[in-house]
Amino acid sequence: MEHTVGAVAGIAGISVRTLHHYDEIGLLGPSERSGAGYRLYTDDDLVTLQQVMFFKELGFGLEDIKRLMHDPTFDRREALRLQHRMLADKTAQLMKMMDAVEQTLSGIEEGTPMATDDMFEVFSDFDPKRYETEVRERWGDTDAYRESARRTKGYKKEDWARFKAESEQIGTDTAALMDAGVPATDPRAMDLAEQARLQIDRWFYPCSHEMHANLAEMYLADPRFTATYEKIHEGMAQYWHDAIIANLARARG
Amino acid sequence: MEHTVGAVAGIAGISVRTLHHYDEIGLLGPSERSGAGYRLYTDDDLVTLQQVMFFKELGFGLEDIKRLMHDPTFDRREALRLQHRMLADKTAQLMKMMDAVEQTLSGIEEGTPMATDDMFEVFSDFDPKRYETEVRERWGDTDAYRESARRTKGYKKEDWARFKAESEQIGTDTAALMDAGVPATDPRAMDLAEQARLQIDRWFYPCSHEMHANLAEMYLADPRFTATYEKIHEGMAQYWHDAIIANLARARG
DNA sequence: CGTAAACCCTAACGTTACGTGAGGGTCAAC
DNA sequence: GTTGACCCTCACGTAACGTTAGGGTTTACG
Numbered sequence: 001m002e003h004t005v006g007a008v009a010g011i012a013g014i015s016v017r018t019l020h021h022y023d024e025i026g027l028l029g030p031s032e033r034s035g036a037g038y039r040l041y042t043d044d045d046l047v048t049l050q051q052v053m054f055f056k057e058l059g060f061g062l063e064d065i066k067r068l069m070h071d072p073t074f075d076r077r078e079a080l081r082l083q084h085r086m087l088a089d090k091t092a093q094l095m096k097m098m099d100a101v102e103q104t105l106s107g108i109e110e111g112t113p114m115a116t117d118d119m120f121e122v123f124s125d126f127d128p129k130r131y132e133t134e135v136r137e138r139w140g141d142t143d144a145y146r147e148s149a150r151r152t153k154g155y156k157k158e159d160w161a162r163f164k165a166e167s168e169q170i171g172t173d174t175a176a177l178m179d180a181g182v183p184a185t186d187p188r189a190m191d192l193a194e195q196a197r198l199q200i201d202r203w204f205y206p207c208s209h210e211m212h213a214n215l216a217e218m219y220l221a222d223p224r225f226t227a228t229y230e231k232i233h234e235g236m237a238q239y240w241h242d243a244i245i246a247n248l249a250r251a252r253g
Numbered sequence: 254m255e256h257t258v259g260a261v262a263g264i265a266g267i268s269v270r271t272l273h274h275y276d277e278i279g280l281l282g283p284s285e286r287s288g289a290g291y292r293l294y295t296d297d298d299l300v301t302l303q304q305v306m307f308f309k310e311l312g313f314g315l316e317d318i319k320r321l322m323h324d325p326t327f328d329r330r331e332a333l334r335l336q337h338r339m340l341a342d343k344t345a346q347l348m349k350m351m352d353a354v355e356q357t358l359s360g361i362e363e364g365t366p367m368a369t370d371d372m373f374e375v376f377s378d379f380d381p382k383r384y385e386t387e388v389r390e391r392w393g394d395t396d397a398y399r400e401s402a403r404r405t406k407g408y409k410k411e412d413w414a415r416f417k418a419e420s421e422q423i424g425t426d427t428a429a430l431m432d433a434g435v436p437a438t439d440p441r442a443m444d445l446a447e448q449a450r451l452q453i454d455r456w457f458y459p460c461s462h463e464m465h466a467n468l469a470e471m472y473l474a475d476p477r478f479t480a481t482y483e484k485i486h487e488g489m490a491q492y493w494h495d496a497i498i499a500n501l502a503r504a505r506g
Numbered sequence: 507c508g509t510a511a512a513c514c515c516t517a518a519c520g521t522t523a524c525g526t527g528a529g530g531g532t533c534a535a536c
Numbered sequence: 537g538t539t540g541a542c543c544c545t546c547a548c549g550t551a552a553c554g555t556t557a558g559g560g561t562t563t564a565c566g
């Protein structure tokens with residue numbers, strides 16, 4: 001059975017204008033039109049709309065959602081699993097916010113204000129853009145991303161565990177070098193950088209030294225990534241960047 | 254100690270432009286400026302910013318937040334308690350979404366698709382605007398709302414329970430009349446409408462028959478309210494509206 | 507002590523995701 | 537056969553910033 005715009009808007013709890021808009025930008029149009037030009041949505045269209053609303057709820061832009069859902073490599077099951085993880089993360093963050101509110105409340109009642117740093121910690125933790133990057137890596141539109149998507153498709157849980165273990169090994173090794181006072185330009189640091197490059201190359205997509213250097217710049221420029229490195233070891237973001245650049249120079253000879 | 258825009262942006266995890274914007278619209282400016290015109294934010298400003306971000310996270314518009322926080326009757330503790338409730342609701346909704354995702358996943362794996370109605374149920378449940386209304390009722394700028402805020406301030410948990418019980422009683426009584434086939438223009442229905450009006454009058458703010466009729470129009474026009482009535486009894490939104498209008502006519506003589 | 511990098515300022519136009527009419531057909535019902 | 541509830545396509549409005557553009561200020565470094 002088919003539904004008109006008003007019906008769909010009613011079912012989904014959104015406005016008619018929103019549906020018009022989704023049609024305009026080519027995100028989600030009706031499968032059919034009546035003789036008079038009325039939009040007629042099928043049940044399948046509703047399923048698609050649900051997906052769209054899910055991603056929107058999680059902070060994705062409409063253009064991103066469009067690319068995501070139009071990509072032939074887009075896998076619904078995979079997307080749903082990612083959604084589940086995002087929801088879990090967001091739930092955890094909300095619970096932390098509730099904790100923060102409770103603490104602020106008891107703080108007010110006892111007259112002891114919160115530390116300004118702690119106060120905002122709860123906000124910085126959940127970052128939807130992190131997932132956006134992940135999604136783009138999976139379903140984005142560059143050759144590298146496409147290749148990556150093709151490869152990671154076959155990866156199972158244990159594969160991801162192995163990958164994670166490898167990454168962590170490289171991380172701790174690098175921290176050890178830093179603690180030993182070894183400079184980033186030391187061959188041992190460069191070797192680790194090379195290991196990391198080969199890791200990307202093996203697991204995701206062909207990664208040249210140049211591409212790796214580009215990634216290094218990105219890691220250093222983006223606070224989200226630097227934060228990840230800084231958690232392992234203070235100053236590691238910069239160190240890691242330098243090691244990768246040194247490795248590029250060495251490879252060029 | 255004072256912080257520059259960049260510092261505050263860093264701590265709070267937002268952009269400098271955002272802080273500029275908040276200053277522009279008069280939502281949150283720095284307490285001081287340096288000789289060169291640099292914005293200097295105090296720790297107190299940070300606390301305010303945290304409040305702003307809380308409300309924003311929950312879907313409030315900046316203008317609403319502004320009015321909220323500038324209102325002299327604004328009570329931080331009360332606001333935090335409301336925030337806590339909203340967070341709890343939103344968490345519950347996210348968990349339901351996770352359930353829905355899990356079901357969709359297992360549905361896909363077993364080949365049994367979801368019913369289209371159920372599919373969207375999870376979205377319709379949490380409505381931030383509902384709280385917006387509540388906030389406006391508490392800290393809004395009409396006389397009625399101000400009066401309401403003054404009165405409800407003293408209400409305790411058991412008061413709210415009593416109020417809820419009263420409301421539910423009126424609801425079931427109305428449903429009984431509907432089942433008995435009594436029209437909305439019947440004196441018994443009008444009596445219930447009058448009871449509801451007096452309830453508002455006693456618990457919140459002086460509510461004339463005219464005002465009640467206005468509310469009735471609003472209830473009928475706004476799907477959020479109609480949904481509430483429809484849950485009690487099919488067709489009740491319309492019935493209730495008609496009873497209130499009839500009651501107004503009777504009062505006018 | 508100068509100068510370059512890293513910040514800061516205002517001003518103003520651009521963008522996303524719709525809201526909100528305007529002006530005009532369509533359809534079910536009484 | 538007309539009335540009211542829907543539907544259509546423009547097309548401009550709006551909120552909450554993003555993004556240059558053009559130009560001062562502060563701090564670090566040689």
